[in-house]
Amino acid sequence: MANEKIYGMSFAKVYPMLIAKAEKKGRTRAEVDEISCWLTGFSIENLNGLIGSDITYGDFFLQAPDLNPDRRLIKDVVCGVRVEDIEEPLMQEIRYLDKLVDELAKGKTLPKIMRT
Secondary structure, rough: OOOHHHHHHHHHHHHHHHHHHHHHOOOOHHHHHHHHHHHOOOHHHHHHHOOOOEEOOOOOEEEEOOOOHHHHHHEEEEEEEEEEHOOOOHHHHHHHHHHHHHHHHHOOOOOHHOOO
């Protein structure tokens, strides 16, 4: 039930919170956009269009054109749970983005965040 609530949240409301988290630590929206595009395969133009749409947070990931295979290299804990151990695929995708933004906010460089 809690997952359904997260999946149904408006992407247009959630994404600015991710940006705010990064900006609070001196990072930029452009960096959040870059890791979001890296993760999902959306272009910056697509991403900006989705921010102005009524797409849900769950559908943002379900409609991602090309989920990056290197996302499986994302390990560690987010929201008290190891991302690699999350069994529900959609929730795991959501937590991958959460973890990437956490790493950005903690000062990691983009190449390290994007596992390159």
